[in-house]
Amino acid sequence: MSSSRLFGVLVFLWMAAVPAGASAAPPSREEARVPGVRYRTVKVEGLDIFYREAGPSDAPVLLLLHGFPTSSHMFRDLIPALADRYRVIAPDYPGFGQSSMPERGAFAYTFDNLARVMEGFTEAVGVKRYALYVMDYGAPVGYRLATRHPERVSALIVQNGNAYDEGLGEFWAPLRKYWSQPTQENRDALRSLLTLEATKWQYTHGVPDTSRVSPDAWTVDQALLDRPGNADIQLDLFYDYRTNLPLYPVWQAYFRKYQPPTLVVWGKNDAIFIAPGAAPYQRDLPTATVHLLDAGHFALESSGPRITALIREFLAKHRGELERAPRQ
Template sequence: MLVNNTTSAKARAVTANKTSAFSTRYRTVDIDGVSVFYREAGKPGAPVVLMLHGWPSSSAMFRGLIDELSAKYHVFAPDYPGFGNSAIPDHANFKYTFDSLGDVIGKFIDKVGIKEYALYATDFGGLVGYRVAMKSPNRMKALIAQNNPLFFAESPWFGPIVPYWQTGSADSRQKAAEHYHTLDVVRGLYVNGVSDPSAIDPEQYQSEYAMLLRPGAADASLDLLYDVRTNGPVLQNAQSYLKAQQPPTLIVTGKNDILFSGENQQKYLTLLPKAELHLLDSGHCALADKSEEIASKAHTFLGRVL
């Protein structure tokens, strides 16, 4: 179901009239010897919203959305190992693969006591979140997909890492690092496809770039970018899972995304014909300039399905 981009007066009122949100708490939990940081807000016992971040971000990308949703929902937003404020195990001892991250987040869900949840996934969050959902098929009660891969699409953004995917050589890895571990690439994810770049707070991509350069974080990041090449079968399984389960789904996405265009995101409807789709005039990091609109649509959607 393709929905007009314009935020309705009713949807705006949901955000404007919401009750005071619960203060966010910043916690850590041990998962198999790895300290996993997470943000938690909202009333225990309320429906849970699990937020899974993208690359090279962290749960910090959800700060505004957590504030918006915590008035009615119990929100959890973890950082993956190697990202944000979670520990950065040496990649010689910890496998930075999506299977590994899926295992960590699955154990995180159990450890913090989440029984059922609505998943908000963006970018890497889908590759991690679908793995978690497929292991416990009845726990994901709704899906919000924001610039989130379910169908691979060829993109020039991936061009510099293709030689590394093909050979796995040290030289191709170094060349990939020299490209992706730059401020220009991180900034580009925020500003490419955005009609008004002045709406983007530069501290967002500057802080992510700084976090990316920490000891160990760069290797963790590059290991995961290398592992992207393995996700075809997992995404095929995720497509079958979603088609069979038909969870209530909101796709709210930047249509000008250089990685997952609006055309790519419309493919969700081939599996989930009842899904609600909003194509926003934004890029890959749509929360950065469309946070109020996304929060409003999320409130309306979650209020209807949870």
């Protein structure tokens, strides 16, 4: 029998040994141990809040809060990478991702309201204590949660999430103009930030090797931005961002008083929240660890494995704090 024919017979016998409908290869030990990601929706104040979740139900919780113009989609790779030891939950804000997008007349798109809905979300899914991952918009949303309920926050992971004046650079000039002069002309001038070109720029600017950034990221974000009515929702939030700056001292006071374990991972080439915004965390949180990565605004896209390793190391170091019951 020729070798090629023998090989064919062996393949046939191997396939015949696998029962119909069964997987040809059993799951690896790692695959069997890591629960898959689930995609769910919960009602909060009459809104459908979509979220992604994975990990053991009794494990310490990591709450992932996304930035602009994205959604929980930005965490699509991070969630399964951490789900072997943690319950990882990533919601979409109202007006973002797969969550409800009520009309502006029915829901005021402010950071206070986004934070209130996220607070209701944590209560709806039964989360009483969590480590916070905050990125971009996730910072003003998450820090509102932290200052309202410091007993619920076990740790902070900050990825290009600003809480200091030093983190705001030239990018903010047209937004500051709109804040001080909220005319239709100044509002319309910001519509360029909602285009495909601008969304792609957010993902690729400052990235040494853009081939590491999936085009799915900006394509998905832009499709959601282009929904009728969403542009004005985002412009409302651009205007309301001005309310975050006066809260910086409040958040900094929270850092100083409660000293949550903190990891800062920052794409140092970010033109939106610039690198000088990272170091001041250590001014108020002396034990915080700060890593400046050779990446841009969405550092997870190009530096995901590095960030994942840093998070795993950080969470393992503070496992006891994560598992402790909430302070009353």
